[in-house]
Amino acid sequence: MAAGLALALGLGVTAQASAGSPRSVSGKPSDNITRIADFYGAYIDAVTDEGGDKLADELRKHYLTPAFQKELAAWEDKNHANGVLQAQNVPLAWKVTDNGTANYTEAVVTLTWGSGTTKLIVDMTRGTHKIFHIGTTGVEAG
Template sequence: MNSKTRTALAAGVLAVALGLGATAQASSAGTPRSVSGKPADNITRIADFYGAYIDAVTDEDSGNLGEALRAHYLTAGFQKALNAWEEKNHADGVLRAQNVPLAWKVTDNGSTAKYTEAVITFTWSKSSTSKVVVDMTRDSRQIFRIGEKGIGGK
């Protein structure tokens, strides 16, 4: 892939991540897939972040797009906490792993007056998955926690 193509791809991924609000829906065999979402919906925003972030890490963009996505979607305080977690664990704090998942799924896990919670399911191989919980504030619409608390209910 040449640099012009890579730049266009990165710009497209960033455009989707920063406002078009898209989520993918699986389809049955032979049926065209569709993508939909709402920019005002926090679950869509979380899905947009994870989709764009995983694309950036997969494309090995030297951290430029990944860092821009973190700056846009994560609170400043959480970015600092995430950096500390990564130093301690020698892994990507957004993915909670040293590699990139083959697939991901975002599931609404409920909302309160102050935040929206989603469960992210990562598929690592045919028989291996893991989950993290992501919390996003309803006012700033930024992620302030990624962890394991709340999986399977509040």
């Protein structure tokens, strides 16, 4: 009999897999780590899929504070890159890890590229469940 494997993706989010059985992913809307993971999963799908620009814009409107949407647009104009991903390309994979804090939720989002990873810090309000900051950690692995 094959042993099961459980991987913690964040608070309230778990993927489970066993040899020969399907994986499952769970989460809850009250958990900000779930919300950040949902946003990055849907956003990366949207920018990867042909014609997904409208969906990517709608996801930004839903998950980001209005003030941060403006700040991100200015960053994108200056850097000629996607502000959510802090890059010009789309990653091959992503992982969200709770980084904790007292007044808001801070997560580390690890984006995996063909040549390594980039780590982003993503901050979300506890009350409105909106992202108000995305920035790089300054650490990249090759």
